[in-house]
Amino acid sequence: xxxxxxxxxxxxxxxxxxxxxxxxxxxxxxxxxxxxxxxxxxxxxxxxxxxxxxxxxxxxxxxxxxxxxxxxxxxxxxxxxxxxxxxxxxxxxxxxxxxxxxxxxxxxxxxxxxxxxxxxxxxxxxxxxxxxxx
Numbered sequence: 175x176x177x178x179x180x181x182x183x184x185x186x187x188x189x190x191x192x193x194x195x196x197x198x199x200x201x202x203x204x205x206x207x208x209x210x211x212x213x214x215x216x217x218x219x220x221x222x223x224x225x226x227x228x229x230x231x232x233x234x235x236x237x238x239x240x241x242x243x244x245x246x247x248x249x250x251x252x253x254x255x256x257x258x259x260x261x262x263x264x265x266x267x268x269x270x271x272x273x274x275x276x277x278x279x280x281x282x283x284x285x286x287x288x289x290x291x292x293x294x295x296x297x298x299x300x301x302x303x304x305x306x307x308x
Contacts, residue, residue, distance in 0.1 A: 191250035191301070194291050197308045198229060200240035214290045225282035228275055232257060232304050242308035249297035257302040264296075271296045
């Protein structure tokens with residue numbers, strides 16, 4: 175179930191993480207990883223420019239990940255997270271930020287849709303848990 179983004183991204187480390195969920199899938203016509211999120215109005219929002227490679231690597235052991243998988247994410251660590259993304263440089267032309275995955279030694283771009291989920295600005299770190307199925 176998708177969670178509506180809110181303005182309560184807290185900086186108090188004692189609070190529980192606000193975990194958001196999207197369900198990426200591979201669109202054969204676009205030949206790209208995308209996701210839809212009715213709570214934000216996003217439809218076929220692309221996951222490109224390195225993020226597609228992170229997805230391929232993170233879901234390599236899933237049965238048919240292109241049919242869809244679940245991605246939970248937060249700006250705070252949480253149980254069973256798989257990826258730790260560290261903010262790097264902004265994309266000056268397209269907006270958004272590049273994030274680095276130490277697990278895969280890979281950069282991936284998160285487009286300005288990032289700000290629909292993190293209304294206080296691009297977080298320094300994003301923690302991600304991926305699981306098979308939609």
